Amino acid sequence: MRIGLLGTGNVARALAAGWARAGHGIVLGSRRPDDPELRAELKELLATGVRLESSASAAADAEVLVNATPGGASVALLTSIGATALAGKVLLDVAVGFQEDITLTHPVVSLGEEIQQAFPDTPVVKTLCTIDRELMVDPGSLEGPSTVFLSGDHADAKRSVRTLLTDLGWPEESVLDLGGIVTSRGQEHYALLFVGIAEAIGSYGFGIRVVPPRR
C-alpha cells in the first residue's frame, strides 16, 4: 500500500519504519523536506527506501494518509493541503492535542471528529493514539496481550486500517472497534489517564487490556 505520513516526529518515524518493514511504500511529508538537518536525522530511515517530500506531495501519492502531526496543528496543516487533494483517501489519525499542563487542545469535541467534519469526503479512522510509539510497532513487547482501538464512520476505511495494524504485529483479537468517529473522544481523552499511569509505573511502554466479564 502507498502510505503517506504527515509529520516527521518520533511517532511518524516509528510508524514509517514499522510499515516499511512490512513492505509498504512510505512517503514522509514535511514542511521543510529539503532541510539538511532533518535529512541527516532521518538518514537511516531514508536509506531503507522511505522518501521525504512536502506534505502536499506525501498526500498526493498516498492511498492511506497518516496524521502524525501535533494535535493542535493538524487541522491547519490538512487545510493547507486542501479538501480536494484529500478526497477519497483514508486518513488514519493518531494525533492527540495533549498539552504540557495536562489539558487537551480539544477538550469537548475530539480532533478526530473535527477533522472528519472539515473533510467530509475523506474517511477518517482514529487509532493507535492510546499507546506509546515504540509499542505501536511492537505490541509483543508487553508481558501479555493489550487492546488497540478503532473509531470511524466508514467501514471500508476501518478494514484497511485493521490490515495496517496487523502489519505492525497487532493480533486481530486485540483490535476493538468502538464505533463511529464520535468515539474518538474516548481514545483522545484517555491521554490524561495514560500520562498518569506512565508516571506511576515509570514507563511509557505499557498497554491496557479490556478485561471482559467471566462467562
Place this chain on the structure above:
Amino acid sequence: MRIGLLGTGNVARALAAGWARAGHGIVLGSRRPDDPELRAELKELLATGVRLESSASAAADAEVLVNATPGGASVALLTSIGATALAGKVLLDVAVGFQEDITLTHPVVSLGEEIQQAFPDTPVVKTLCTIDRELMVDPGSLEGPSTVFLSGDHADAKRSVRTLLTDLGWPEESVLDLGGIVTSRGQEHYALLFVGIAEAIGSYGFGIRVVPPRR
C-alpha cells in the same frame, strides 16, 4: 469504620451493601431521607442495618465520606453541608460529571480537583470511577485481574481508601496510585473511553488492566 455515603443511586447502594458486608457502619445521606418511596426502594439495604439520614447527618457521623452524587451537582451539595462540617474527614470521591451527549461537566479541570480546592481541610481521594458499580464491589467477576486507580494529595487518606478497596475485594496489587489529585483528570476523562468500550463489547461489567512491559 463509620462511612457516610452521599447519594442514594445505584452506585451508592452497591457501595453501601459492599462495605456493610465487610462490617462497616453505613449511613446513606439524602435530601429526602423521610420519603416513603425512597425508603421502600432501599428496604433490603436498610434491613441490613444501613441507615438513611439527611446529607448533613450522614456527613456529621462519618470518618470517611463518599461522594456518589451526580458529578454536576456534587460541589453544590458539599457546599450546602459546609467546609466546617467536612473538615478532617476523608472524602472518597467516585463521581464523574458524565452527560448524555458524551461530554463531561468538568472537561478541563477535574471534579476531584475542584472539590479539593473548595474544601482544603478535607483530604480528597478519587477512586472507583473507572468501573461500573457491580464490578466495584465484585472485582473477581472478571476473567482476569484488572486495575483500580487512586488520586489524591494526602498519603494518610489514600491509605484509608486502600483499606476500603481491600474490603470490597480488590487485591492490593490491583490498586495503582497515580499521584496527586490532579491525576483525577485521567480517571474522570476515561469515562468517555469507558462508554465506547461498553457499547462495543455490549457490557458495562468489564475492567481494564495495565499491562506492563516484559521484564
